[in-house]
Amino acid sequence: MEPKNLLEKILSHISLSEVEASYLMHQIMEGQLVPTVVAAFLVALRAKGESAGEIAAFAKVMREKATPVLAQGGQIIDTCGTGGDGSGSYNISTTAALLLAGGGYKVAKHGNRSMTSRSGSADLLEALGIRIDLGPEQVAACIDHCGFGFLFAPSLHSSMKNVGPIRKELQVRTVFNLLGPLTNPARANVQIIGLYDANRVLQMAEVLRLMGTQTAYVVAGLDGLDEVSIQADTRVARLKDGEIAEFDFDPENFGYPKASLEEIRGGGPDENAQITLGLLSGNIQGPKKDILALNAGFAISAADGVGLKEGFHKAEELIASQRGKVAIEMLRTYTHSL
Structure with a gap:
């Protein structure tokens, strides 16, 4: 060949x-x-x-x-976006992942430092005082003991060293922008993938089906947000039991008023850490809280096999319980003990 x-x-x-x-x-x-x-x-x-x-x-x-991360068996969730939407929002999917961990779910968060935004998932976790410089066995232990492990892409995908400089020089999106969310080294079997392009949600759901993923939502805001959006409707492809369904999701149909991107904007790692702590302590309400509930609710719907309405209700309960804040404190202590 x-x-x-x-x-x-x-x-x-x-x-x-x-x-x-x-x-x-x-x-x-x-x-x-x-x-x-x-x-x-x-x-x-x-x-x-x-x-x-x-x-x-x-x-x-x-x-x-990739270097495998061998957490104990069972359901493992990943909430991961392609990034590059240019919205400047706070770290929504990482905050949702921490909330889920507080709710008793196991999350293997696949991520990196900032590429285009001011704060990537790795930057946020460091600002929260959580160590990310861990080996695969330590990450697996975090998932098993704390319900959350951070899979730092550069550490676990060493073969990418041959591609990174080329991607940087090209400065255009390539297939590798789509591969990040698909290559979780912990083999997450429940996934919420955010895309920058609503025209690709059906295709990405088909890719996940071909790869053997059990349950997934692929989402893309019609405003370009690579999350479930609060500003516009969101194009969604749902994968369940080998079947794929596509639909447009309007948050207003579930009692969440539309809001501008300005109202969910974040900043650098320290500012975003304060937003995450404020949300998980129940101290921040409004659009930032709403978009967290929407994205966590989709993950709960996929993980528990329940409808979106029930998923949003449970997400709201978790936010009010402040268990996400407890998860951060637990992770901070545990990662520094390793």
């Missing part, structure tokens, strides 16, 4: 087979291709439009090459 033949195929707008896509990703991850050729493949795939089969094959190889 010659890389140049695969490139010609992509340039002819023909999708790669699973075997071809797997071979290509192995070549990229193992540093077998020079940077200019890798860049050519990434741009050609973007121009053609990556197929669900290609994305799934790439993700399987990337996950296979």
